[in-house]
Amino acid sequence: MDQENKKSLADCEIDQCDFISVHQDIVNKVIQVMPKDTQLQDLADFFKVFGDATRIRILYVLSQSEMCVCDIATLLQMGQSAISHQLRVLKQMRLVKFRREGKAVFYSLADSHIETILAQGMEHINE
Numbered sequence: 001m002d003q004e005n006k007k008s009l010a011d012c013e014i015d016q017c018d019f020i021s022v023h024q025d026i027v028n029k030v031i032q033v034m035p036k037d038t039q040l041q042d043l044a045d046f047f048k049v050f051g052d053a054t055r056i057r058i059l060y061v062l063s064q065s066e067m068c069v070c071d072i073a074t075l076l077q078m079g080q081s082a083i084s085h086q087l088r089v090l091k092q093m094r095l096v097k098f099r100r101e102g103k104a105v106f107y108s109l110a111d112s113h114i115e116t117i118l119a120q121g122m123e124h125i126n127e
Contacts, residue, residue: 046093054082055089058072058083058096059090059095062107063109063118068107069087095110096109096114
């Protein structure tokens, strides 16, 4: 094996311990603060919502202004039914809220946490 292949092989094995030595004090400390599996699953589901570009676009639009489905559809150059479908997902995950004004329904971000998540994500990818 040449040097380059040896280095690549060594890089692949970084995630394994050379010997088994559990640091029980560290493990116990982490166990004390580790969320329940149901909470972690809810968090994973929450982040899955951010895995769709259309939903991200809708969230970004709503971070700028409250809007109705017609406005969002026009802005994003998409059909109203597609926007409505994505808004339904965002409502189920409590990322957006709505209010009625006559026959119109206006959507906005559910709270400032969503704006913070978007801003931090943008900051991260722009680094």
